[in-house]
Amino acid sequence: MSIPLPLPLSAPPPASAAAFRVAVYEGTGANPFPPGERTALVTALLAKGLSVSVIRPGGSAGNLVAGSLLVLGHFTDEQPDHAATDSGVSVYFRNVAGKSAAEAVELAVQVRAAANIPEPAKWKPWFPVIDYDRCTNCMQCLSFCLFDVYGVNEGKIQVQNNNKCKTDCPACSRVCPEVAILFPKYRHGPINGDVVSADDVRRESMKVDISSLLGGDIYAALRDRNAKFKSRFSKERDSDKALEERQKCLVKLGEKLDIPPEVFASLPSPDEIQRKAAEANAKAQAALEANKS
Amino acid sequence: MTKPLRVLYCHCTYANVVPKATKEEVLRRLTESDVPFDAVPDLCEMSAKKDPALADLAADGCLKIAACYPRAVKWLFHAVGVKLPDTAEVLNMRTDTADAVAAKLLEPPA
Numbered sequence: 555m556s557i558p559l560p561l562p563l564s565a566p567p568p569a570s571a572a573a574f575r576v577a578v579y580e581g582t583g584a585n586p587f588p589p590g591e592r593t594a595l596v597t598a599l600l601a602k603g604l605s606v607s608v609i610r611p612g613g614s615a616g617n618l619v620a621g622s623l624l625v626l627g628h629f630t631d632e633q634p635d636h637a638a639t640d641s642g643v644s645v646y647f648r649n650v651a652g653k654s655a656a657e658a659v660e661l662a663v664q665v666r667a668a669a670n671i672p673e674p675a676k677w678k679p680w681f682p683v684i685d686y687d688r689c690t691n692c693m694q695c696l697s698f699c700l701f702d703v704y705g706v707n708e709g710k711i712q713v714q715n716n717n718k719c720k721t722d723c724p725a726c727s728r729v730c731p732e733v734a735i736l737f738p739k740y741r742h743g744p745i746n747g748d749v750v751s752a753d754d755v756r757r758e759s760m761k762v763d764i765s766s767l768l769g770g771d772i773y774a775a776l777r778d779r780n781a782k783f784k785s786r787f788s789k790e791r792d793s794d795k796a797l798e799e800r801q802k803c804l805v806k807l808g809e810k811l812d813i814p815p816e817v818f819a820s821l822p823s824p825d826e827i828q829r830k831a832a833e834a835n836a837k838a839q840a841a842l843e844a845n846k847s
Numbered sequence: 848m849t850k851p852l853r854v855l856y857c858h859c860t861y862a863n864v865v866p867k868a869t870k871e872e873v874l875r876r877l878t879e880s881d882v883p884f885d886a887v888p889d890l891c892e893m894s895a896k897k898d899p900a901l902a903d904l905a906a907d908g909c910l911k912i913a914a915c916y917p918r919a920v921k922w923l924f925h926a927v928g929v930k931l932p933d934t935a936e937v938l939n940m941r942t943d944t945a946d947a948v949a950a951k952l953l954e955p956p957a
Binding site: 573575589592593596597600601603604605606607608609610613620674676677678679680681683684685686713716717736738739740741743746747748749 | 858886889894916923926941
């Protein structure tokens with residue numbers, strides 16, 4: 555007998571063949587999990603990067619419109635190892651009665667591999683999220699970011715390449731005059747999504763003038779940082795007072811904008827910085843001009 | 848007729864910004880309740896990957912989300928073209944206690 559799981563079959567499958575979900579099933583044809591075991595299992599599955607639907611008697615699985623669903627349960631009847639639904643969702647069943655959470659997770663990992671679904675990348679999802687209730691489309695973030703994270707579509711600023719964002723760097727949110735850029739995994743508000751207070755807005759309007767801080771423009775400072783890097787092996791480097799000054803400025807910049815040192819270290823060559831800065835600026839200007847007309 | 852309650856829990860697996868004790872306790876209370884729910888390792892990751900499951904998770908029903916700041920959650924969904932229903936309730940495990948979050952999550956829909 556197969557379990558009459560109330561799987562949704564009507565929605566057309568989008569391009570997410572790699573979707574994989576684990577259902578911790580209790581209902582017809584299965585005994586309930588002991589509470590402690592259920593908690594341990596769900597926790598272990600989540601820690602492994604797996605999405606979980608906990609199905610209680612009478613409930614149903616959240617819609618899975620493509621990909622694979624692994625149903626874990628204390629089944630009282632024999633289940634097929636693998637079945638397919640009309641919409642193309644592959645459903646796998648595994649009886650985990652008597653198995654520890656770790657063993658059940660191992661089963662899930664095996665099924666995921668058998669279904670040719672890649673293991674999730676162990677990546678801290680770090681990227682800007684735009685609060686369009688606040689964004690005024692000023693394009694400062696586009697002009698500022700050297701890593702091509704932002705782009706414009708139909709005159710509107712967008713995050714287009716979130717995978718190019720530098721982990722733990724919230725610098726673009728610091729230059730946003732409207733506090734409209736969030737990094738949900740940032741430590742402090744309002745960048746982490748906390749409510750924007752009147753004080754936050756005032757602080758933004760009084761924002762440190764980065765140019766004056768650096769005694770020039772930000773990209774000049776970054777270029778000099780790169781020059782410093784290149785002259786690391788130069789015998790004269792310690793006597794290079796100007797460079798030292800710039801370095802101090804850069805440290806200040808890093809502190810002010812909370813930019814991790816790794817970001818500075820990963821900056822492209824001075825020429826490339828210049829080119830990218832000009833390109834980003836041109837994109838921003840073009841978008842602003844287009845929006846005016 | 849009341850709409851069915853749908854609960855979505857975000858484990859914020861890939862960062863340490865949600866207090867571990869809070870998320871573990873909320874998850875324990877959920878798993879020990881009779882409420883069916885969906886749990887995802889990390890909403891940010893789903894948003895970054897433009898996971899189409901977000902659209903379904905935000906679809907009809909009375910949706911309650913245990914995650915982080917409501918403004919962040921709203922725009923994470925928006926980033927994949929999904930509008931959270933106005934009735935969706937986002938509970939913040941970064942700032943609220945596990946007791947407060949769990950109590951609201953498990954409250955039957957009005």
